[in-house]
Amino acid sequence: MSHLFDVYPIYDIEPVKALGSYLWDKNGTKYTDLYGGHAVISVGHSHPYYIEMLSKQMNAISFYSNSVRISLQEELAEKLGELSGYPDYKLFLCNSGAEANENALKLASFHTGRTKVIAFKNGFHGRTAGAVAVTDNPAIVAPINYNHHVTFLPYNDVEAAENGIDDEVCAVIVEGVQGVGGIHVATDEFLQALRRKCDETGAVLILDSVQCGYGRTGKFFSHQFSGIHPDLMTMAKGMGNGFPIGGVLISPKFKASYGLLGTTFGGNHLACAAGVAVRDIMKNENLIDNAARMGEYLMEGIRRIGGYKELRGRGLMIGIEYNFPVKDLRNRLLFDHKLFTGVAGANTLRLLPSLALGQEEADAFLEALEKESSDLKETVNPSLRLRSDGATRR
Numbered sequence: 001m002s003h004l005f006d007v008y009p010i011y012d013i014e015p016v017k018a019l020g021s022y023l024w025d026k027n028g029t030k031y032t033d034l035y036g037g038h039a040v041i042s043v044g045h046s047h048p049y050y051i052e053m054l055s056k057q058m059n060a061i062s063f064y065s066n067s068v069r070i071s072l073q074e075e076l077a078e079k080l081g082e083l084s085g086y087p088d089y090k091l092f093l094c095n096s097g098a099e100a101n102e103n104a105l106k107l108a109s110f111h112t113g114r115t116k117v118i119a120f121k122n123g124f125h126g127r128t129a130g131a132v133a134v135t136d137n138p139a140i141v142a143p144i145n146y147n148h149h150v151t152f153l154p155y156n157d158v159e160a161a162e163n164g165i166d167d168e169v170c171a172v173i174v175e176g177v178q179g180v181g182g183i184h185v186a187t188d189e190f191l192q193a194l195r196r197k198c199d200e201t202g203a204v205l206i207l208d209s210v211q212c213g214y215g216r217t218g219k220f221f222s223h224q225f226s227g228i229h230p231d232l233m234t235m236a237k238g239m240g241n242g243f244p245i246g247g248v249l250i251s252p253k254f255k256a257s258y259g260l261l262g263t264t265f266g267g268n269h270l271a272c273a274a275g276v277a278v279r280d281i282m283k284n285e286n287l288i289d290n291a292a293r294m295g296e297y298l299m300e301g302i303r304r305i306g307g308y309k310e311l312r313g314r315g316l317m318i319g320i321e322y323n324f325p326v327k328d329l330r331n332r333l334l335f336d337h338k339l340f341t342g343v344a345g346a347n348t349l350r351l352l353p354s355l356a357l358g359q360e361e362a363d364a365f366l367e368a369l370e371k372e373s374s375d376l377k378e379t380v381n382p383s384l385r386l387r388s389d390g391a392t393r394r
């Protein structure tokens with residue numbers, strides 16, 4: 001009998017070793033990782049520079065509180081500002097994506113003195129009180145989390161945004177690419193309309209970049225394709241390559257004061273060492289360009305294979321939606337081909353590999369997908385059978 005509170009449906013596989021885009025279980029079976037443990041593995045598993053930086057830090061000092069100077073925080077803030085293209089924004093460090101969003105919402109409310117929040121259908125922002133209240137999934141919102149401050153508008157609907165954002169709104173929180181919601185990319189017009197309306201009304205624009213940020217889409221932040229500048233950007237996942245760390249990048253228009261925000265663990269020595277190592281590897285190995293290039297390579301391969309309803313995404317954030325539940329396909333990829341992938345909803349296969357993914361690993365996935373797609377074409381309900389160009393024949 002397990003003593004764990006049973007909230008995660010798990011595969012009976014236990015990885016005990018990992019390197020680059022590969023994992024090995026305790027029986028020595030090797031797996032290719034196209035999912036990065038939910039977009040967390042950004043620079044690849046067990047990168048030697050990352051291990052060296054963390055080991056050195058562990059041997060020096062692992063933790064002291066935010067009551068002393070921690071120059072690694074300064075180093076991370078400066079290097080991150082430079083790599084992200086936001087050198088004049090300030091960094092607040094915390095421990096997770098939900099916590100980053102929680103702090104961004106608080107900052108927006110302190111700044112405007114307002115309470116109303118605009119969020120979007122199908123959006124996901126985390127599971128803490130404020131973050132879950134702006135998440136569009138009643139199944140994970142407890143009665144205590146409901147408040148009357150949040151309005152959910154349709155995603156990518158410019159008109160709804162123009163009508164829905166008024167001068168009572170404190171914050172607009174949006175993902176540049178919806179991840180958990182199924183890999184839906186925000187259009188340029190939509191993000192530009194949000195920026196315009198926030199400027200008009202004084203609302204704060206928060207880009208939740210926890211999943212789509214940190215180079216995953218082929219730019220540091222996905223909203224940089226649309227040429228807008230948010231007021232606040234939240235980050236986590238890829239930031240520490242597995243070491244828990246989150247952060248908020250904050251426009252210079254926000255004024256800091258002692259005690260306004262705070263956390264015990266945020267910005268600790270080990271987390272900052274992980275953050276600096278990730279940033280250094282990303283920059284030195286041009287991983288953001290690799291994400292763009294390998295993303296295009298995977299997309300092209302998936303298009304060639306066909307059989308899907310819709311292919312969405314940018315860089316190494318890819319969703320393949322089928323006309324049937326993908327549980328079986330995902331299981332076959334995992335158990336027959338030893339490939340880790342993810343899902344979003346019932347019908348979408350989700351790929352979030354390390355930004356260091358190589359062509360060999362991408363080819364292994366494409367080969368397996370091709371084989372399984374043609375098998376599935378034979379076995380799915382004939383009324384949903386697919387044409388090779390990806391359209392449905394009903």
Ligand SMILES: Cc1ncc(COP(=O)(O)O)c(C=O)c1O
Binds near residue numbers: 179208211
């Ligand atoms: C867009 C987005 N925001 C926030 C979160 C929450 O992050 P965490 O699980 O680190 O709290 C997630 C996690 O999946 C996410 O995808």
